[in-house]
Amino acid sequence: MTRTMTGGCQCGHIRYTARLESDDAYLCHCRMCQKATGGFAAAFVQVPTTAVAWNREPDWYESSPIARRPFCSRCGSPLGFDFKESSGEMDLTVGSFDEPEYFHPVAHAGCESLHESWLDTKDLPRHYTATTESVASRWKAAGLEVPE
Template sequence: MSDQMAGGCACGRVRYTVAVHDDDAYLCHCRMCQRSTGSVSIASKNVKQAELCWDGEPDWYDSSPIAVRPYCRECGTSFGFKFKDGSENIDLTVASFDDPSRFEPKHHFGAESMHRQWLNTEGLKEIRTDEYKKLVDKWVEATGEFPG
């Protein structure tokens, strides 16, 4: 059984729907993913390209001799990774889904580049966005309300 799920970029120019058959996702720590996203790791969901429908075509970055990466040229959102060799699958970034909460990491990839100090952050102070008055005030001044 599969569910249709939707996602998109920060500015809304690129949207997608895709059939999702399970909750399995993974964290990639390879240097290519780190550099292309500017993050220490990236959460990805592997899906079938034939079951992915783009509404607003993403731009494609030719990131290496073996892969390309979809992204939005307007806001910079990274959508994932796919091999150039005609593979039937594509990895989508978990955070680009409208509701990423259903996915669960099942493994790490690119472990040679893993920054372990960023994996288990339990115990660190947690600050909610709406508790940061300076940020809330800036939003209210700019838009009249705090997005929440």
């Protein structure tokens, strides 16, 4: 079953539509992805390159001799990963989708740099933005509601 989903960068300058065949996603733990996203891993959805339509072409960063990464030069949002020598598929960042909750992780990649302590966090205290006074009060002072 094909599902069409939308996504884009934080500021909205770059938007895309992607046709997806599944809800599979994966985490890449390699050092390149850690540095490119600033996280312990990058969460990706692999899609055929031809299944992605950009509202405007993103900027591309050549992150290594073999790969490049789309991003928004206005807000800095990382949007994906693509091999320079096209395999016919590329990755889009899970967090850049408008409905990231649709996806489910099915694999880990780049496990040589995996940080085990960041995988199982279910027992850590949970703090919600709307009830975290140091954040919520700043949104209120700006005359805005706390975003989801």
